Every structure is written in C-alpha cells, then in structure tokens.
Amino acid sequence: MQTNVVKQLNQNMQAVMQTARTQVLAKMGTHLTVAEKTSRRDLVTNVDHSNEDFLVRQIRALDPVAKILAEEGTGDQVTDMTGHVWIVDPIDGTMNFVHQRNHFAIMVGLYVDGEPTLGYIFDVMANKLYAGGPEVGVTLNGQLLAAPADVDLSAGLFGASAPLLIQDRFNMQTVIAQSLGARIMGSAGIQISQVLAGELVGYLSYLRPWDFAAGRVLAESLGLVVSRVDGSPVNMLSSGAVLIATKRAQRSILAIV
Amino acid sequence: MQTNVVKQLNQNMQAVMQTARTQVLAKMGTHLTVAEKTSRRDLVTNVDHSNEDFLVRQIRALDPVAKILAEEGTGDQVTDMTGHVWIVDPIDGTMNFVHQRNHFAIMVGLYVDGEPTLGYIFDVMANKLYAGGPEVGVTLNGQLLAAPADVDLSAGLFGASAPLLIQDRFNMQTVIAQSLGARIMGSAGIQISQVLAGELVGYLSYLRPWDFAAGRVLAESLGLVVSRVDGSPVNMLSSGAVLIATKRAQRSILAIV
CATH class of the missing domain: 3.40.190.80 (D-Maltodextrin-Binding Protein; domain 2)
Incomplete structure (x- = not known):
C-alpha cells in the first residue's frame, strides 16, 4: 500500500478502536453473558461477540476487499496470507475481563501479502492505545513511542x-x-x-x-x-x-x- | 482511639499519601540511584529512602508518641505492638519501580495495641489510593469501597x-x-x-x-x-x-x- 493510504487507514482504525473501547466500557456496566468454549478457563462473552461484530463491520467498510480472521468466527475462512488480511481479537484476556473487569485488550492487526503493516493493542482499563506499524511508526495514545532499550x-x-x-x-x-x-x-x-x-x-x-x-x-x-x-x-x-x-x-x- | 480522632487522622494521612505520590512521580523523571540489598532481586533506590524519610517525618508530626517500623530503617526499633505502631513501606515492588516504572505501591499501616486501625495502599501509576480501616470504612480514591464477593x-x-x-x-x-x-x-x-x-x-x-x-x-x-x-x-x-x-x-x- 502507498504510505498515504496506510496513514489514512491508521487514523481511521484508531478512531474505530476508540469507539470499540467506549462500547465495551458501556457494556461492562450491564449483565455479561459468559459461556465456556473448550474448558472452564476458555471463556467467551456477549461482549466478545458484539465487539467482534462491530470491528468486522468497520474493517469491511474501510477495506472492502480484505479477508478477516476473527477469534469468534465472524470473519472469513482465511487459508493464505495473500492480499489484505486483518486479524481481530475483540477481547484478549476474556478471563480477566469476566473476573477482574481489568487487564484485557482489544487487538487488531493488518498484514498485506504477509507483511506486518498495521497493529493496534488497546489496554482498555488503563486507556492505553498502542497503534501503528513499520511505515507510520508506533504511537501510544497518539504520542510517538521510542523503541525500548535492547536489555538482556x-x-x-x-x-x-x-x-x-x-x-x-x-x-x-x-x-x-x-x-x-x-x-x-x-x-x-x-x-x-x-x-x-x-x-x-x-x-x-x-x-x-x-x-x-x-x-x-x-x-x-x-x-x-x-x-x-x-x-x-x-x-x-x-x-x-x-x-x-x-x-x-x-x-x-x-x-x- | 476515639472515632473522631481516627477520622481526622485518616483524612490527614490521605493527604500525606497524595503528597508522597506527587514527590515520587517527580523523582521518577530524574536519575535513580539503585543499590542491591541482599541480592540482585532485592533493590533499594534513592526514592525509597527519600519517600521513607518524608513519611516518617509526617507521621511523627501527626502522632508524636507513636513507634514507627519502616522498611529501610529510618524509624524505630520496634519490639512490641503496644501503643501506636505505624508500619511503612515507602516503595513496595522496588524491582517493578526500577525496571517497569509501573506496578509499585506506597503503603502505610497503623496498629493500636496490636489492633489493625488504619491502612493505605497507593498504586502510584494507576492513581488508586485504597484507604481506611474498621472504624471508618475503606475508600478507593475517596469513594466507599464495597466488600468483594465471597468467591471460592x-x-x-x-x-x-x-x-x-x-x-x-x-x-x-x-x-x-x-x-x-x-x-x-x-x-x-x-x-x-x-x-x-x-x-x-x-x-x-x-x-x-x-x-x-x-x-x-x-x-x-x-x-x-x-x-x-x-x-x-x-x-x-x-x-x-x-x-x-x-x-x-x-x-x-x-x-x-
């Protein structure tokens, strides 16, 4: 993708992530529906589903030809990494989300022909959005993030x-x-x-x-x-x-x- | 202690904790002096020392006859729990403080003739002050905190x-x-x-x-x-x-x- 296209997509996706966070916070004040997937330690809630639905809809609007691999299955069957592939985790740390109402994240990544292109990790309760990619740099809440020291x-x-x-x-x-x-x-x-x-x-x-x-x-x-x-x-x-x-x-x- | 005395002390100590936090945050922007105590995993910094000095001085001003047990040794040799005993941890989680600049706490407890009376845990970076005791209730940032559910x-x-x-x-x-x-x-x-x-x-x-x-x-x-x-x-x-x-x-x- 051209750099200006990546930049615009990065701006748009940060806005999508902010809206996703606001909606998740609003739903935390209501009753959660919790189901077990493969075990008592592998949970999914109504908020995982509704937030995945939201993210997939927003990504389809921004990037209609893309394939979307989403944790709860709302997206596509993705069998190769050609073209635009978005990978979505609507609530990462669902156990924490359910039992701590803290320490969970919303995550989205974009790969173009297999190349890492854009990524988003939103620590919802700490209100920290890590965003960006190799072309546009990485920001934390809009401020450029320095590379961490190469500590052993x-x-x-x-x-x-x-x-x-x-x-x-x-x-x-x-x-x-x-x-x-x-x-x-x-x-x-x-x-x-x-x-x-x-x-x-x-x-x-x-x-x-x-x-x-x-x-x-x-x-x-x-x-x-x-x-x-x-x-x-x-x-x-x-x-x-x-x-x-x-x-x-x-x-x-x-x-x- | 009389309830109104405990209430006043609780108000005063919350103000002390806020000042302690502000000072610790200010010092985090400067160079830290780090020393090992018993091992490479047992650290002390100039901020542990300066914050302990501050807390001990403030407690002495509020409660002159009290004994103070403080982690870094600024207080008294406390050999029994009679009377007022304050127990001070100026930086809990010094390893995190040094290597994460996150996930550390300032803590103070007051025992009167061995009875738990007042306690303070300040999660500095999350800006969460847990404060209070059996007589005055427990607050989180000034709001009464409900007892957690009795979950197994x-x-x-x-x-x-x-x-x-x-x-x-x-x-x-x-x-x-x-x-x-x-x-x-x-x-x-x-x-x-x-x-x-x-x-x-x-x-x-x-x-x-x-x-x-x-x-x-x-x-x-x-x-x-x-x-x-x-x-x-x-x-x-x-x-x-x-x-x-x-x-x-x-x-x-x-x-x-």
Whole structure:
C-alpha cells in the first residue's frame, strides 16, 4: 500500500478502536453473558461477540476487499496470507475481563501479502492505545513511542504463562531464573504491550494468531523480535509457542529453551 | 482511639499519601540511584529512602508518641505492638519501580495495641489510593469501597509469587490448578489491592511486616481474612508466608497447603 493510504487507514482504525473501547466500557456496566468454549478457563462473552461484530463491520467498510480472521468466527475462512488480511481479537484476556473487569485488550492487526503493516493493542482499563506499524511508526495514545532499550534477559523482567512455567515447558524455569523475575498477567495483549513499553524484556506463551497478530506488527516496528521458540519465523495462520523479546533477550532465551 | 480522632487522622494521612505520590512521580523523571540489598532481586533506590524519610517525618508530626517500623530503617526499633505502631513501606515492588516504572505501591499501616486501625495502599501509576480501616470504612480514591464477593478458589484468579509457584511450596501448583489461573505482579501491595478490589480471590507469598501491614487492615475491614498458611494469626513483627483471601477461598486453600 502507498504510505498515504496506510496513514489514512491508521487514523481511521484508531478512531474505530476508540469507539470499540467506549462500547465495551458501556457494556461492562450491564449483565455479561459468559459461556465456556473448550474448558472452564476458555471463556467467551456477549461482549466478545458484539465487539467482534462491530470491528468486522468497520474493517469491511474501510477495506472492502480484505479477508478477516476473527477469534469468534465472524470473519472469513482465511487459508493464505495473500492480499489484505486483518486479524481481530475483540477481547484478549476474556478471563480477566469476566473476573477482574481489568487487564484485557482489544487487538487488531493488518498484514498485506504477509507483511506486518498495521497493529493496534488497546489496554482498555488503563486507556492505553498502542497503534501503528513499520511505515507510520508506533504511537501510544497518539504520542510517538521510542523503541525500548535492547536489555538482556539477565537485566529485565520476563512475561510468562503459568502453565508453561509450572510444567517447565521450554525450560521456562531456567529462563525465569536467569531473568530478574516472572510476571504473569493472563493476557497476551497486556503482556506484549509491556514488552513494547520496555516493562518486560520478553514474553513467551502458547498463542493463537489473534493473540499476537497486532503485537507482532508493533513489536517488529520497534526493533523487537518475534519468533517461534526455535528462532524460526512465526506463521500467522497457525498456533504455537511464540516469543516476543528484545534482540539480546531473544538470543539468551533461544540458548536456553 | 476515639472515632473522631481516627477520622481526622485518616483524612490527614490521605493527604500525606497524595503528597508522597506527587514527590515520587517527580523523582521518577530524574536519575535513580539503585543499590542491591541482599541480592540482585532485592533493590533499594534513592526514592525509597527519600519517600521513607518524608513519611516518617509526617507521621511523627501527626502522632508524636507513636513507634514507627519502616522498611529501610529510618524509624524505630520496634519490639512490641503496644501503643501506636505505624508500619511503612515507602516503595513496595522496588524491582517493578526500577525496571517497569509501573506496578509499585506506597503503603502505610497503623496498629493500636496490636489492633489493625488504619491502612493505605497507593498504586502510584494507576492513581488508586485504597484507604481506611474498621472504624471508618475503606475508600478507593475517596469513594466507599464495597466488600468483594465471597468467591471460592475454584471460581477466581489467584495471586501467586513465582518462587513459591516454581518450587511448589505450600502445594502452590495444586492451589493454582484448583483456581481459574495464576497472576503474578511482583508487588505485594498491588496484588493485595487486587484482592481488595475483587480481582483476585486470594494472594499467598512470603512477606515481611511492611509488605502486608497496610493490606491486613484494609482486607479485614472488607471481610477478607489474613492468616499464616496453617490458618493461625499473623504476627506483625515477623516475616513468613501470609495468605490474604476471601473466607471461602481461605478454607479451600488451607485444605491444600
């Protein structure tokens, strides 16, 4: 896409994200309908559905020829990354949304012929919108965000997931021992935004495409690295363990896992 | 103390906490001097010291005959809980303060002849001040805070500490497996405030007196329970594993640990 088209789309999508946040906040004051998907720890609510419907409608209006991969299935069956592919997570951290009314995110990513192009992570309760991409830079609430320092694992805090830590998958306990400590928020969006902000030197978890599509765009735009745990490139249409980290922390972690 | 004296002290201390926050925020824009205490994970900064000095001076002015137990040693040698005992943590979560500039708290508790009387937890970056005690109620930023629902472990998220979880101390892995999931923030003040807010059904960690003095006052005022892991009462002058939880979650956890 031409740069001015990306810029305009970025402005429009930030407005869409603001409206999405306002609607989600309004619905939080009403009764939530909560259903279990695959387990008691995998929830979906009426707000996930209504917010996905809203985002998909808005994206179709802005980019009619695009394909949309959305967590709750409102979008298209996306089988390849050619053309414009939007990846939507209407509420990331639904467990937190239901039980904390805090620490959840709205996320949208755009890939053009497989290239990370635009990404949005909205930490709803902290009112922090991370937005942008490689062409337009990354902003936090409209202010240009500086790239986080390239801090090594031993000098920073690391974002973990409790199941991987308890089971010591990928030698996570050694990763944590080498770091300054583990932090677990229960939301990929929140934890990836903490890597963007330099609060964590990395985050490793088992993720589905919508969990890291937005984060990958933003992270790579800020000089962070996104890979599988063997260092190989991620595939935006499959799930697996994904590492988002500073360059130095990635090297240290790949030597451990 | 007479109720009107407690009320006045509560008003005055909330003003002190606001000033402390303003000063800490101002100092965050300047160079931090960071030193290790017992290990690379046990830090103290110039801001811990300056904020403790400030809090101790303010408490002495408000309550001249009191004894003060303060983390960094500015206060008194406190050997018993008779009379007025203030317990001060100028920056709780110093690791987060240094490496995240987020997720840390200022905490103060007052005990009168051993009785929990007033408590303050200020989540500085979220700008949330939890304040009060059994006589005056608990407020969040001046608004009366309702007691959290008495939710059982199986229906809520649980606040853990990474070392206890990795080492499976007190069968923490079983506690987490029975809960809806683990959350780890790296600050007792932040995690206890999340129990107060109903975001977590409990929190278990190895704590020193200043880590839970304020939280105990606030938690007990809201119908939550604070105990050692065998269910016995806590001692405000010693360190150990402390559980802050809803009544139901406490029963479930004591049956596991």
